[in-house]
Amino acid sequence: xxxxxxxxxxxxxxxxxxxxxxxxxxxxxxxxxxxxxxxxxxxxxxxxxxxxxxxxxxxxxxxxxxxxxxxxxxxxxxxxxxxxxxxxxxxxxxxxxxxxxxxxxxxxxxxxxxxxxxxxxxxxxxxxxxxxxxxxxxxxxxxxxxxxxxxxxx
Numbered sequence: 001x002x003x004x005x006x007x008x009x010x011x012x013x014x015x016x017x018x019x020x021x022x023x024x025x026x027x028x029x030x031x032x033x034x035x036x037x038x039x040x041x042x043x044x045x046x047x048x049x050x051x052x053x054x055x056x057x058x059x060x061x062x063x064x065x066x067x068x069x070x071x072x073x074x075x076x077x078x079x080x081x082x083x084x085x086x087x088x089x090x091x092x093x094x095x096x097x098x099x100x101x102x103x104x105x106x107x108x109x110x111x112x113x114x115x116x117x118x119x120x121x122x123x124x125x126x127x128x129x130x131x132x133x134x135x136x137x138x139x140x141x142x143x144x145x146x147x148x149x150x151x152x153x154x
Contacts (some may be wrong), residue, residue: 008067015061018076021083022126024052028090046094053087056080057103078125081111086126089133104134 010016027049034042062080064071085104092100108114113127114134121128 006069008069010059010063010066012059014066015056015059016063016066017056017060017080018083018124019063020052020056021080021087022123024049024056024087025083025090025126027052028087028094031094049087049091049094053084053091056087057084060084074124076124078113078127081107082113082126082130085111085113085130086133089130089137092137093133101137104130108134 010020027045031042031045031049034045060080062076064075085108088100088103091097092104108130114131118125118128118131
């Protein structure tokens, strides 16, 4: 490959919640894959995913606004809020910590994409994935709740 590749960074002054949130989601998902075969690596992925999510949420902003050089290549039409919801749901799946589910519940409506039909899922637009995973979580919780009432009292 002869194409020049430049490295750019996001930080507190140049946030990129979309790219950082997406990375946190990927690392949380990967931690689940490696959980039974490489516990140490899985735990490291999960720890860094949580750190990245906290950073993305604390220092909010779009990558293509902070790093002007990427605007022509990776302009985000959906912003960063869908990636924050996406990351939080993957972290909930990976950790089962209520704070990640609470984050989604508290922010879903104001962040958008959950009260209307979404016809695209892509590197940029995560709302359809958020809706699917949130539905899976709701079904799981309802089944667990229903199952409790089927058990005989002892």
